[in-house]
Amino acid sequence: MNQAWLPDYIYTDGRFRSGLAIVADPSGKIVELSENVSNATRLTGRAMLPGLVNAHSHAFQRIIRGRTEYRSQNATDSFWTWREQMYAAATRLSPEDIYAVSRLAFLEMALSGITAVGEFHYLHHSPDGSPYSDPNLLAHEVIRAANDVGIRIALLRVAYARAGYQVEPNPRQVRFIEDSPETYLAHMDQLIATIDTKDGMAWAGVAPHSVRAVPLDYLKTIIAFANERQLPVHMHVAEQPAEVAACIQEYGRSPVALLDTEGLLSDRFTAVHAIHVTPKAVATLARSGAGVCACPTTERNLGDGVVPADLYFKSQVPVSLGTDSQTQIDLLEDARQLEYHLRLQKIERNVLASDDDTGPSALAAKLFECATVNGAKAIGFNGGKLEPGAPADFFTVDLNDLSIAGASPDDLLASIVFSLSKTAIRDVVVNGKQLNLK
Ligand SMILES: [Zn+2]
Numbered sequence: 001m002n003q004a005w006l007p008d009y010i011y012t013d014g015r016f017r018s019g020l021a022i023v024a025d026p027s028g029k030i031v032e033l034s035e036n037v038s039n040a041t042r043l044t045g046r047a048m049l050p051g052l053v054n055a056h057s058h059a060f061q062r063i064i065r066g067r068t069e070y071r072s073q074n075a076t077d078s079f080w081t082w083r084e085q086m087y088a089a090a091t092r093l094s095p096e097d098i099y100a101v102s103r104l105a106f107l108e109m110a111l112s113g114i115t116a117v118g119e120f121h122y123l124h125h126s127p128d129g130s131p132y133s134d135p136n137l138l139a140h141e142v143i144r145a146a147n148d149v150g151i152r153i154a155l156l157r158v159a160y161a162r163a164g165y166q167v168e169p170n171p172r173q174v175r176f177i178e179d180s181p182e183t184y185l186a187h188m189d190q191l192i193a194t195i196d197t198k199d200g201m202a203w204a205g206v207a208p209h210s211v212r213a214v215p216l217d218y219l220k221t222i223i224a225f226a227n228e229r230q231l232p233v234h235m236h237v238a239e240q241p242a243e244v245a246a247c248i249q250e251y252g253r254s255p256v257a258l259l260d261t262e263g264l265l266s267d268r269f270t271a272v273h274a275i276h277v278t279p280k281a282v283a284t285l286a287r288s289g290a291g292v293c294a295c296p297t298t299e300r301n302l303g304d305g306v307v308p309a310d311l312y313f314k315s316q317v318p319v320s321l322g323t324d325s326q327t328q329i330d331l332l333e334d335a336r337q338l339e340y341h342l343r344l345q346k347i348e349r350n351v352l353a354s355d356d357d358t359g360p361s362a363l364a365a366k367l368f369e370c371a372t373v374n375g376a377k378a379i380g381f382n383g384g385k386l387e388p389g390a391p392a393d394f395f396t397v398d399l400n401d402l403s404i405a406g407a408s409p410d411d412l413l414a415s416i417v418f419s420l421s422k423t424a425i426r427d428v429v430v431n432g433k434q435l436n437l438k
Helices: 059-064 079-090 095-111 137-149 181-194 216-229 241-251 255-261 279-288 296-302 309-314 331-346 362-371 373-379 412-419
Strands: 003-012 015-017 021-024 030-034 041-050 052-057 114-121 152-159 202-208 233-237 269-273 291-294 319-321 394-398 425-430
Touching (some): 015 412, 041 412, 041 425, 052 331, 052 373, 059 079, 095 137, 095 425, 114 137, 114 425, 137 202, 152 181, 181 202, 202 216, 216 233, 233 255, 241 255, 255 269, 255 279, 279 309, 291 373, 296 331, 309 319, 309 331, 319 362, 331 362, 331 412, 362 373, 362 412
Parallel strands (some): 003 041, 052 114, 233 269, 269 291, 291 319
Antiparallel strands (some): 021 030, 041 394
16 A cells, blocks of 8 residues: 655655655655645645765774774874774674664664665674675674664675785785675675665675775676676775875876776776865866765764865766764764855855755755765665655654754755754664654
């Protein structure tokens, strides 16, 4: 039987509309938005929005939240000193621990309106580096955690071959390493064959960790595999200046130039972070159709730098968003920080707005697109919007919550994107099923 919901407002086709019910079929797909539905569940005082899509997550990193915010023995702390602290946790977790911490992270995601996640998963082996008898044991634990909470997951299986160019092996990376593309692809094939894809709740993608961790021949082999199968490809690109310098030293080209000249970019490629790039690299990404995933709450926490989202927006490079290190899990905070970081840097307001924007929610609509449709495209599914044919994945907000009370339909989206507190979130529905999160 079909199900229907009737909130005060539905965000569809770029604006809030009232008097519309949304109808889903038993498979969880939206069949229509209509004014004439008699048996709809009434959601009084609530506005409905498409579920948020978190395009870049390392679920297990939730375990170090609050545990790296102090000066270590180093004179200067940085991304690299944080990484050693993160590895110290990563090397100790059992499969049960990984399930538990992932479930905690995914529960917090669901409670913040996230209905699908791209999990950049690189823990493959046991703590001493020996493979488990099932090489995808940990990947399946993470998938199970997401599906037990009730959100969708793209398991972006990471390839990791080395510590870096002319860098000695790091014993803290032994859980990640698959030293040949043949091994990686055999495990990837096995993962694809064993994921339960029923209802579209889980699927796989290919994730070379970075140009630092995956040498060029390996990279070409696994991206060719992804291209043959039309899988999403995600990769950390230009997160830190040292990574760019090492790439230039090894290949005589920046990471984006290397990927481009080797023919590795496509519209299924997502460059995660893409902070330390030149205007030429932005144009290259635009021409290739590739997207960028920004993770502002993590990038500000790690001291990575500011994503030049103004250049990406101007060049029409689609920008998605990720909670990455899980310092905070609030994708709308990432959306607003994408803009706010640029305000601080440029001493201007409304940097990501454009001249032809109309109405008080035009900038908010662009940021919301990053948190929804752009993320869905990045992780490889047709979601992030409320329209016939899309999955019935949505969340509602309480219009009387103090963080957004008093908004009019025209400025409601701007209120939500810039000011919503997570306390305002009420229903979370994935594939037509209400999640029981309390
Ligand atoms: Zn990451």
